[in-house]
Amino acid sequence: MAEKETSKRGTWGSKVAFILAAAGSAIGLGSLWRFPIMVGRLGGAVYVFAYILAVFFIGFTEMLAELAIGRRTQKNPVGAFEAIRPHSGWKYLGYAGVITTMAILSYYAVVAGWAFGYLYKTIFGLFRNITWESSAAIFERFVANPWESLFCFFMVMAITTYIISRGIQSGIERFAKILMPLLFILMIFLAVRALTLPGASRGIAFYLKPDLSQIDVKVLFFAIGQAFYSLSLGMGIMITYGSYISRRENLVSSAGWVCFSTTLVAFLAGIIIYPTLFTTPGLSPEKFEPSLGLMFQTIPLVIDKLPGGFLFGLLFFILLQVAALTSTISLLEVPVAFFIDEHKWTRPKAAIFLGSLCFLLGIPSALSVGASATLTRFGFFNKMDLLFGNILLAIGGLGVLIFLVYFWGLKPALEEIRTGCPRFRLEKLWVFNVRFLAPLAILILLVFIKTITQ
Numbered sequence: 001m002a003e004k005e006t007s008k009r010g011t012w013g014s015k016v017a018f019i020l021a022a023a024g025s026a027i028g029l030g031s032l033w034r035f036p037i038m039v040g041r042l043g044g045a046v047y048v049f050a051y052i053l054a055v056f057f058i059g060f061t062e063m064l065a066e067l068a069i070g071r072r073t074q075k076n077p078v079g080a081f082e083a084i085r086p087h088s089g090w091k092y093l094g095y096a097g098v099i100t101t102m103a104i105l106s107y108y109a110v111v112a113g114w115a116f117g118y119l120y121k122t123i124f125g126l127f128r129n130i131t132w133e134s135s136a137a138i139f140e141r142f143v144a145n146p147w148e149s150l151f152c153f154f155m156v157m158a159i160t161t162y163i164i165s166r167g168i169q170s171g172i173e174r175f176a177k178i179l180m181p182l183l184f185i186l187m188i189f190l191a192v193r194a195l196t197l198p199g200a201s202r203g204i205a206f207y208l209k210p211d212l213s214q215i216d217v218k219v220l221f222f223a224i225g226q227a228f229y230s231l232s233l234g235m236g237i238m239i240t241y242g243s244y245i246s247r248r249e250n251l252v253s254s255a256g257w258v259c260f261s262t263t264l265v266a267f268l269a270g271i272i273i274y275p276t277l278f279t280t281p282g283l284s285p286e287k288f289e290p291s292l293g294l295m296f297q298t299i300p301l302v303i304d305k306l307p308g309g310f311l312f313g314l315l316f317f318i319l320l321q322v323a324a325l326t327s328t329i330s331l332l333e334v335p336v337a338f339f340i341d342e343h344k345w346t347r348p349k350a351a352i353f354l355g356s357l358c359f360l361l362g363i364p365s366a367l368s369v370g371a372s373a374t375l376t377r378f379g380f381f382n383k384m385d386l387l388f389g390n391i392l393l394a395i396g397g398l399g400v401l402i403f404l405v406y407f408w409g410l411k412p413a414l415e416e417i418r419t420g421c422p423r424f425r426l427e428k429l430w431v432f433n434v435r436f437l438a439p440l441a442i443l444i445l446l447v448f449i450k451t452i453t454q
């Protein structure tokens, strides 16, 4: 992004460039690693459908709201709220977003570190002739080793900080343009293999056949949380990205494409993981409670069953690393852009300071998946994810919607959206969602937060 800044503010080269960059931020570990875990914990197919509905009715609504605020003001989140409503205190919502991105990055990069570790484990041939038991043991041994997990976490933070400090994100995005479609194609291959494993139907039924008795507020709350998480909403990333979109572009179709491609990747991740998992003897869908290692334990099993599995494995973990990096970059860019714009720090200074801070903040998360008994018992990692990855994203998202409707105004917001979009077919639905459905749904669920999190 930074390379595109000219004397005025730069814009993305084209609509496609924007969609790919925003999809690069959105598609990442949230879809590939977190979504399948949530599916397993929250009743399978019911959660899958709740997530798809949450993306359509709430995620898309929120994304369009954030992009419109960003494009209108051409500013980072703090500056954007201040520009529309000067001296009103709304800028604190921008500050909250800056803090949330830092907190999320601190544990998100730990998981990106696991992907880094799996890359060299694949190269060393650790996943040949693998079984469920040996795969689970490899993951558990890896995360229980403090030095190895901290080393991998450190590497991810160092690479992210380097890219941000040099302002070469757009270079990486150019590269991701080719690699992301490749990830998608590879996932289709893996999905076909998983679906044709003998006994795959139990997994498919768990994933796609809703058991209506599983519906409850918890499922809805975590579906909305996951929609925000996977689409990078509720914290200012899409306000920042929107600030780089030209006014000639169509915000509606851009938001639609980002939502669609992210949902598709998440959906495919489940299609690969569940049929594979349930072809493992002794694992029953109903009793299954997935650990944080679900994706890492399952993917090597399906890859091992492909001819040329080693190369597929290598390619998968390279692409997973790129997907994770385009997301860690977007997370670190929010606080860095804030310190550059508002505090006039240089880019390298902001990147190194904030990157190091995130690393320090993330150490307890890295150690709480087995390496430190106390932190593991306390569930530090899961608590961070619940607080920042669900509750604060929902509060941030709600704040943006209230701001748009009552403090900016639907009229100027619609004017902004219509610029570049001559026919906004879903306009009435969007207005209804932005005014009533999305804020009320989030509000009601936040009221029940105590029950939900028990």
Ligand code: PFF
Residues within 6 Å of the ligand: 025, 026, 027, 028, 029, 030, 031, 104, 108, 228, 229, 230, 231, 232, 233, 235, 327, 328, 331, 389, 393
């Ligand atoms: N959307 C990306 C992912 O799902 O991997 C990155 C991300 C952004 C994660 C914002 C979490 C978040 F709150």
